[in-house]
Amino acid sequence: MLFDLVATIIKMAVFLGVLMGAIAPLMVWVERRGAGLMQDRPGPNRLGPWGLFQPLADVFKFFFKEDLTPALADRWLFLAAPALALIPALTTFVFIPFGPDVEVAGRMVPLVVSDADAGVLLFLAIASLGVYSLILAGYASNNKFSLLGGIRASAQLISYELAMALAVLAVLIPVGSFHLGRVVDYQHGLWNVVPQFLGFVVFLVAAFAETNRLPFDLPEAESELVAGFHTEYSAMRFAAFFTGEYVAMTTISALAATLYFGGWSLFGFPEWAAGALAGLVGPFWLWMGLIGLGVLLAKTSVFLFFFVWVRWTFLRFRYDQLMRLGWKVLMPLALVNLIAVAAATVAGWL
């Protein structure tokens, strides 16, 4: 009991440290330098080597800005919305495995924070709560631009959630389990992206819409809605929305890597490397956890760069185009993929 509790707390601390201490600030840097790269300009390169300390300067700037609450805002909801942006995004990471079950001091410890059987479903369920932060921010600000952003967010996220869930479901059919660890085990020989390429494309497009990234960032379309749902937010509350967006991008990228690209596994390499290193120094479980986490983060960061790449390459959709794409293209494609995968599984091809 105490052992499990300590193990869980350590695993949660590692994830929280990686997400909030490394990935979110690094993404700020990658986004700004990436924008510079793609627009043929240097980007912020003054502070630290290659401008790496720029996120630190940004955080200090946010701390010293005035924290405003509009007089006619719905005060409690206005204060709750930024926190709600962070909580679901941080929570969903507990279902992503970063290694197999390992033996620590004579006990089996799964290298995932929550070893729930319905892991994928719980991931989708908690991730779907993130939309409330946008809706509440839009409503509580008492500003018509914010309200329009919130309304757009609610309609958009519902439309794309369906296609995403159907794509994920197709992954689970041949695996026969809702457990993300089993999904990783299943991809030992061949990554899911090969047999399920159509589902992967649907998932990827829906992921962009779910995280409100360009070309689907209609809730904050600055050319029409000032800044959309977060128009009235300033200082650290605004930064919380920003951080929430990056953390949500990271979790959805980690889910994509786990569902379609083998998660922490790399054709037996992590197990082999951990075994070799444990022969020299340190216990096996520590090396396994570190290497598994490293492989998972490497795959995740490829997706994160892809998010930035797409943002500075494509134009924003019009709202009717967004809705049409979601319901008339992605939904039927996801259904076709689901039926094809189910048929192939029954026929014994997968």
Added chain:
Amino acid sequence: MIEVAVFLLFAALALGSALMVVLLRNPVHSTLSLVLTLLAIAVLFVLLGAPFLAALQVLVYTGAIVVLFLFVVMLLNIGREEIATDRGLVQKGAAGLGALILLGMVGAALWQGTAGHELAPLTEDFVSLEVLATQLFGRYLVAFELVGLLLLVAVIAATVLAARPTPGEPLAAGDRLADAAPVERGGPEPEELAEPTAPSTAAEEAR
């Protein structure tokens, strides 16, 4: 011990927030109370050993259906004044009667289910995903498919009701576009709203 404490906490939260859904005057606040109720019930599902039901509850109801509620409430921009109806004697009486009937039904169901015989313990066979699936797609397959059909009918009906007449096609008897136009407030003429091409054709005729 911890389970009892968690149960009491979340049962109280579910009941309290359910009460707030009806008592709060602001429709957005009411809807958010509904979110709390559904989340608390999801926790109760987890306590009963059915995490699958809990996940579905959050995914479908909290994550999608209540978001649609909020969408409609915010889109129509219902203020607190508009929702505050006059609470007449008839309304109060009807509400009380409805509550009594519901209480009676729930009480009767509980009494029938528990009186006289021992309650079976909650086992894995009762709540597991596998049993749920085999029951749903085996014993209750016809009922399950009928519910699906009912939803399909509802979707088609909503689409038909919401469909706008295509330009150039005369309005059908049931169309209420003219009624909806704010004529008395000096808004555009109802004909213009109903027929977007009307101004240009009128101008051509004038020429």
